[in-house]
Amino acid sequence: MNLHTSVSSLDTVITNVGGDVGAQSVAAGNTLDVTTMNDTQVNTNQYTSSVDVSSYLGARITDIGGNVGVQNQAVCNSASVSTDPTVTAITNVQQCDAVDPTAKAYVDSWDIGGSFSLANTAVGNTFEADSNASSMPVDNLQINHSGVTAKTTANVSNVAGTVSVTSAAIGNNAQIVHYSTTQ
Numbered sequence: 001m002n003l004h005t006s007v008s009s010l011d012t013v014i015t016n017v018g019g020d021v022g023a024q025s026v027a028a029g030n031t032l033d034v035t036t037m038n039d040t041q042v043n044t045n046q047y048t049s050s051v052d053v054s055s056y057l058g059a060r061i062t063d064i065g066g067n068v069g070v071q072n073q074a075v076c077n078s079a080s081v082s083t084d085p086t087v088t089a090i091t092n093v094q095q096c097d098a099v100d101p102t103a104k105a106y107v108d109s110w111d112i113g114g115s116f117s118l119a120n121t122a123v124g125n126t127f128e129a130d131s132n133a134s135s136m137p138v139d140n141l142q143i144n145h146s147g148v149t150a151k152t153t154a155n156v157s158n159v160a161g162t163v164s165v166t167s168a169a170i171g172n173n174a175q176i177v178h179y180s181t182t183q
Contacts, residue, residue: 001030001046001047001048002029002030002047002048002049002050003049003050004050005050005051005052005053006027006028006029006050006052006053006054007027007052007053007054007055008025008026008027008054008055008056008074009025009055009056009057010023010024010025010056010057010058010059010072011058011059012058012059012060012061013059013060013061014059014060014061014062014064015060015061015062015063016062016063017063017064017065017066018065018066019065019066020064020066020067020068020069020114021061021064021066021067021068021069022068022069022070022071023057023059023061023069023070023071024057024070024071024072025055025056025057025071025072025073026055026071026072026073026074026075027053027054027055027073027074027075028053028073028074028075028076028078029046029048029050029053029075029076029077029096029098029101030046030047030048030076030077030078031075031077031078031079032044032046032078032079032080033079033080034079034080034081034082034083035081035082035083036082036083036084036085037083037084037085038083038085039085039086039087039088039133040081040083040085040087040088040089041088041089041090042081042088042089042090042091042092043091044079044090044091044092044093045093045094046077046078046079046093046094046095046125047077047094047095047097048076048077048095048096048097048098049097049098050098050099051098051099052098052099052100052102053074053075053076053098053100053101053102054074054100054101054102054103054104055072055073055074055102055103055104056072056104056105057070057072057104057105057106057107057120058105058106058107059106059107059108059109060107060108060109061107061108061109061112062108062109062110062111063111064109064111064112064113064114065113065114066113066114067112067114067115067116067117067161068109068112068114068115068116068117069117070105070107070117070118070119071118071119071120072103072104072105072119072120072121073103073119073120073121073122073123074101074102074103074121074122074123075101075121075122075123075124075126076094076096076098076101076123076124076125076144076146077094077095077096077124077125077126078123078125078126078127079092079094079126079127079128080127080128080129081128081129081130081131082129082130082131083130083131083133084131084132084133085131085133086133086134086135087133087134087135087136088129088131088133088135088136089135089136089137089138090129090136090137090138090139090140091138091139092127092129092138092139092140092141092142093141094125094127094141094142094143094172095125095142095143095144095145096124096125096143096144096145096146097145097146098146099146099147100146100147100148100149101122101123101124101146101148101149102122102148102149102150102151103120103121103122103149103150103151103169104120104149104150104151104152105118105120105151105152105153105154105167106153106154107153107154107155107156108154108155108156109154109155109156109157109159110155110156110157110158110159111157111158112156112158112159112160112161113160113161114159114160114161115159115160115161115162115163115164116156116159116161116162116163116164117163117164117165117166118152118154118156118164118165118166119164119166119168120150120151120152120166120167120168121150121166121167121168121169121170122148122149122150122168122169122170123148123168123169123170123171123173124142124144124146124148124170124171124172125142125143125144125171125172125173126170126172126173126174127140127142127173127174127175128174128175128176129175129176129177130176130177130178130179131177131178131179132178132179132180133178134180136178138176140174140176142172142174144171144172148169148170148171149169150167150168150169151167152165152166152167
């Protein structure tokens with residue numbers, strides 16, 4: 001349970017690097033990562049009620065010999081469960097009542113010898129589960145009462161490789177992968 005503000009802010013100037021460059025800023029209300037190799041029962045209940053869950057990334061990245069990767073993310077609640085037993089049972093409840101998970105990215109970049117990528121994401125609730133258990137019941141409830149905003153500005157020029165710029169605002173996201181090891 002998170003009842004307070006979560007804010008991340010990164011301002012950086014990076015220039016004249018012979019190799020690769022990475023910059024990342026993340027703000028989160030609650031996160032959970034469960035990895036087991038045993039029979040598992042996971043009950044998780046995440047609740048975020050705060051004024052602000054926001055991440056800001058401002059960067060000027062120039063004269064780079066390799067690749068440039070920039071990531072910015074704000075998320076209310078995040079849960080990931082990965083197991084490889086006979087039985088996995090998961091109950092996931094997530095509620096985002098923050099005013100607004102907001103991700104803002106402003107990037108100026110030029111003279112890049114490799115590729116350039118920028119990913120800016122804001123998420124209310126996200127849940128991921130994967131298992132090869134023969135029995136895998138999953139109960140998932142996600143409630144988002146928040147405005148979700150991703151604002152992205154990128155000025156990019158003189159890049160030798162590929163350029164990728166992504167901006168995403170997602171209320172609720174769930175991915176469940178159940179795979180079999182028998183043939």
